[in-house]
Structure formats: structure tokens, C-alpha cells
Amino acid sequence: MAKRERVMRMSVEQPLWRAxxxxxxxxxxxAVGLFAAAYRSxxxxxxxxxxxxxxxxxTLATLPRVASAAACTKRFLTADLTIALTGILLTPLVDDPDRVHAGGPTLPSIWTAGSVLAFAIKGGWRWAALASTLVAAANLIERGGPARDTVHxxxxxxxxxxxxxxxxxxxRASERTLARALEIEAATRERERLARDIHDSVLQVLAMVQRRGAVIGGEAAELGRMAGEQEVALRTLVSGGLVPVSRVSEDAAQGAVVRAVEHDGDGTGDDDEPVDLRSLLAPYAGAQVSLAxxxxxxxxxxxxxREVAAAVxxxxxxxxxxxxxxxxxWILVEDEPDEVIVTVRDDGPGIPEGRLAQAEGEGRLGVALxxxxxxxxxxxxxxxISVPGQGTEVELKVPKETNHVNDPRGKAEQR
Structure with a gap:
């Protein structure tokens, strides 16, 4: 079975950098327009x-620097704020004193706010407080005192x-929390998938060895007893295994990253064409099993x-x-317009009430997983549906639009 790693990037701050x-x-x-309009003054x-x-x-040369948090370095922020402060402090030297005292704009005008906002997006409110305090000090020096409009x-x-x-x-904190939750969900689904595979193969074999060993007796009985012990241990591990530690990584440039491993069917790469479910169910038909x-x-x-066939x-x-x-x-396949229904019915003794919950508690996950x-x-x-003495019926319904298996986010961007 081939594996494909799907990388999901989540960044709530990236639009802020573009803005x-x-x-x-x-x-x-x-700012250039204001200067041009008042050039003679x-x-x-x-x-x-x-x-x-x-x-x-x-401004034009450093546009790539404000494309992401990784590109916006401390050195750039320092140089950017220095240019803004220099423009503010140069204003009394180049502008008419009457315009300055009347509350005229500084040379960089509102461009200065962009430098402060870069500090805010890069480093949070503490960095923003530092940058805005320096700008405030420069404005007070430029005006020569705390004028009302300047303070405002x-x-x-x-x-x-x-x-x-x-x-x-x-x-950012919410983004990391969401990424961890998605990673844990992906890991849990992967563990459930492995548990299903183990149940369909290893546990079935161990159970068969235990039963046959008890019938044969002698050394085979001892082998069956050991197989039974291993079956119980493996069921306990499968039903109560730990979820792997989250592998969420933080990329300052692109946001939190979640990597989920998806499994392709046979590794051939030709896994997009729909297949006929009948061909996968046909091998189950036999002397004791009828397929309609x-x-x-x-x-x-x-x-x-494949998953429907495995469930059958x-x-x-x-x-x-x-x-x-x-x-x-008896297996009955019904092809409805929006879904496929597969029903498996038997003529056995049925399942006693409460038996499924008890089996799941014992680690027997055939129905649950x-x-x-x-x-x-x-x-x-x-x-x-099971009635004691009247057999059991399992009805499986799957929508035809199903495109993702074990995908915690549905249709996610693949990179």
C-alpha cells in the first residue's frame, strides 16, 4: 500500500501581511501627494x-519583506522604523514653522503606522507597544510639546x-490549537485503521489457532492457549493504545503545518477511476454465502x-x-441514486442484548471498528439489527460522493 503525505497549512495572519x-x-x-500639493510651502x-x-x-524594494513573518526580520523592522522616525524629526527642519505648529502632517504622514503595524503582526502587542511609544516620542519632539491633535x-x-x-x-494560539487537534484526529483515525487491519487478519488467525488447538489437544492445546493469551494482549493494546504525540510544526512564514499520511490502495497510482463494487464482493459468495x-x-x-468490501x-x-x-x-447489494446499500443477513442465533457493548469493553472491535x-x-x-433466535442483519450505507478516507478535514489543499 503506497503512502502519500498531505500537508495542510493554516495561517490566519497571512492576509494581514498582504494587507x-x-x-x-x-x-x-x-505622503508623496501631500508633499507635492504643499511643495511651495x-x-x-x-x-x-x-x-x-x-x-x-x-517601500517598493522591501515589499517582499512584508510578505510573511519569516521575511520580516528584526533588522528590517529596526531600519523601517528608523526611516519613519527620521521623517518625523526632519519635518520641523524642512517645513514651514507655522504649518508645523498648526498641526500639519509630518513628512511620512500615516506611512509611519505601517512600520508600527509590522511590529504588531511580527511580535504581538509588546513589540507594538515599543514601536508606538517611540513614534509617540518622535511626534512630541517634532511638535515641541503635547498638542491636542498630536496626542490624539x-x-x-x-x-x-x-x-x-x-x-x-x-x-496564533488558536491556530496552533486547531493544528494539534487535527493532528490528533488524524493520528486517532490512523490507529483505528490499523486496528481494523489487525482485527481482520492477526486477531482472526489467533482466535482460530486457539479454537483448533483446544479441539486437537496435546501440544496443539498449549499452542492454542498461548495464542489465546496473545489475542487478549493484542486486543487490549488495540483498544486502548495511546495516540501519538502531535507533530504540529510552526512555520512563521506560512503558519502552522499539519502532516497527515494517507494510504493509496495498491501503489499503482491508478486510484481515481471508480470501481465496480460487485467485483470486490464476488469472492465472498460460496456454498454458505449467497450474493444478490x-x-x-x-x-x-x-x-x-475497498472499505465497504472489508466491512462485509x-x-x-x-x-x-x-x-x-x-x-x-446472504449479501444484498442495492444501487440507489445517492448511495449504495449493502445488507449482510444470516440465520444464526442472533446477538444477545448488551453483548456488543460487552465485546467492545473486552477489546473485541469487529463491529465497532x-x-x-x-x-x-x-x-x-x-x-x-439482531433478534435472538432469528439471526442478525447488518445494513451498510455509503454515499456515492465519498472521496476521502481517514481525512479529518475533508477536501483539504494538497501540496
Whole structure:
């Protein structure tokens, strides 16, 4: 069986980086436009022209730096904030003093907020508080005192940046929690899949060796006793095994990453074409098992068809194990427009009330995992009806649109 690793990346902050990149470009154009409109009012316009040349080149050249948290390094943040602070402190030297005291905009204007927001998205509210405090100090120095409009703007930037930084921290924590939950769910489903395979093969063989050994006697009886002990131990391990530790990794550039291993059917790669379920159920027919099927092919996705066939096999194993070798069984396949229904019925003694719950508690997972677990993973259902003395009927329903098996997220992006 071939394996394929599906990588699911989740990043709630990535849209923030894209928005920040757009914000920096727009605010750069806005600052240049303000300067161009008031060019004649500047006392030393050539100094302002030099600053805006640096601002434009820096903003456009560093767009890749604000594409992700990994690219936005501390060195870049420091240089970016330095340019913003320099522009603020240069304003009294190049602008008309009357405009400065009247509350005119600084050279970088609202472009400065982009630098503070980069700190917030990168490092959270603490980094945002540090950057906004430095900007506040520069604005107070530029105005020469705490003017009303300056204090208003400073507080607005300070509160907004800290709030955004806090939201980013909460989003990252939620992202990691979700990634761990998905990883645990994927690991649990993989353990259930392995438990089904073990039940369908190893446990069945051990149970058969135990029964035959008891009948033969002698050394075979001792071998059967040992097989029975191993069966009990293996059932206990399968039913109560530990879920592996989460393997969630954190990629600052792309967000949390969950890696889930999916299993392809036969490793040939030709696993997309629907298969005829009848061909997979035909081998079960025999002297004691009758198969009734439609005249036309019953097409299902390959993985779904294999799981349904395995569930039917598990149901027939239960018939042989609990109803006896001479018990008869009937398999009925119905091809409905939206789903496929497979019914397995036998003429055995039936299942006493409460026996299934008791068997599951003992680690006997034939019905819980090999039948119900398989259909649950396919998005279908498995209903068991049993009346003591009148046999047992297992009805399996699977939707035709089933595309993923053991996939905790459904249709996830594959990379």
C-alpha cells in the first residue's frame, strides 16, 4: 500500500501581511501627494525631496519583506522604523514653522503606522507597544510639546497597534490549537485503521489457532492457549493504545503545518477511476454465502469500495465465528441514486442484548471498528439489527460522493 503525505497549512495572519504590503504602498503615495500639493510651502523642499526618494525606493524594494513573518526580520523592522522616525524629526527642519505648529502632517504622514503595524503582526502587542511609544516620542519632539491633535493621533496609533498585536497573538494560539487537534484526529483515525487491519487478519488467525488447538489437544492445546493469551494482549493494546504525540510544526512564514499520511490502495497510482463494487464482493459468495446484486455495475471510489468490501468481510467473519461454520449468510447489494446499500443477513442465533457493548469493553472491535468505524470514515452508516433466535442483519450505507478516507478535514489543499 503506497503512502502519500498531505500537508495542510493554516495561517490566519497571512492576509494581514498582504494587507500591510498594500497599506505601505498606498500610504507612501499619499505622503508623496501631500508633499507635492504643499511643495511651495516648505522652507527646505530639497531635503524633503531627498527623504521621499529614499521612502519610495525603500517601500517598493522591501515589499517582499512584508510578505510573511519569516521575511520580516528584526533588522528590517529596526531600519523601517528608523526611516519613519527620521521623517518625523526632519519635518520641523524642512517645513514651514507655522504649518508645523498648526498641526500639519509630518513628512511620512500615516506611512509611519505601517512600520508600527509590522511590529504588531511580527511580535504581538509588546513589540507594538515599543514601536508606538517611540513614534509617540518622535511626534512630541517634532511638535515641541503635547498638542491636542498630536496626542490624539499618538493614542490612536498606540491603541490600534497594541490591539492588533494582541489579536495576532490570540490567532496564533488558536491556530496552533486547531493544528494539534487535527493532528490528533488524524493520528486517532490512523490507529483505528490499523486496528481494523489487525482485527481482520492477526486477531482472526489467533482466535482460530486457539479454537483448533483446544479441539486437537496435546501440544496443539498449549499452542492454542498461548495464542489465546496473545489475542487478549493484542486486543487490549488495540483498544486502548495511546495516540501519538502531535507533530504540529510552526512555520512563521506560512503558519502552522499539519502532516497527515494517507494510504493509496495498491501503489499503482491508478486510484481515481471508480470501481465496480460487485467485483470486490464476488469472492465472498460460496456454498454458505449467497450474493444478490444489480445487473449493472455498482460504481464507487476505489478507497470507498475497498472499505465497504472489508466491512462485509468483517460481518461474514462474525457470522462464521459466532453462528458456526454451517450458518448461511446472504449479501444484498442495492444501487440507489445517492448511495449504495449493502445488507449482510444470516440465520444464526442472533446477538444477545448488551453483548456488543460487552465485546467492545473486552477489546473485541469487529463491529465497532471493522464495520462501523469503516463506514463512519466514509461518511456513511452501519446499522445492526439482531433478534435472538432469528439471526442478525447488518445494513451498510455509503454515499456515492465519498472521496476521502481517514481525512479529518475533508477536501483539504494538497501540496
Amino acid at each position: 500591510l504590503a498594500g497599506y505601505r504602498v498606498l500610504t507612501m503615495m499619499y 516648505f522652507a527646505r523642499p530639497w531635503i524633503a525631496v531627498g527623504f521621499f526618494a529614499v521612502l519610495v525606493v525603500w 493621533n499618538v493614542i490612536l496609533v498606540w491603541v490600534a497597534s497594541i490591539a492588533i498585536g494582541y489579536v495576532v497573538e490570540v490567532a 446484486e444489480p445487473g449493472a455495475p455498482v460504481r464507487l471510489a476505489p478507497a470507498a469500495a 468481510g468483517a460481518a461474514l467473519d462474525n457470522v462464521r465465528g459466532h453462528a458456526g461454520e454451517r450458518a448461511r449468510a 471493522s464495520i462501523r468505524g469503516r463506514l463512519r470514515d466514509l461518511g456513511g452508516s452501519a446499522d445492526l
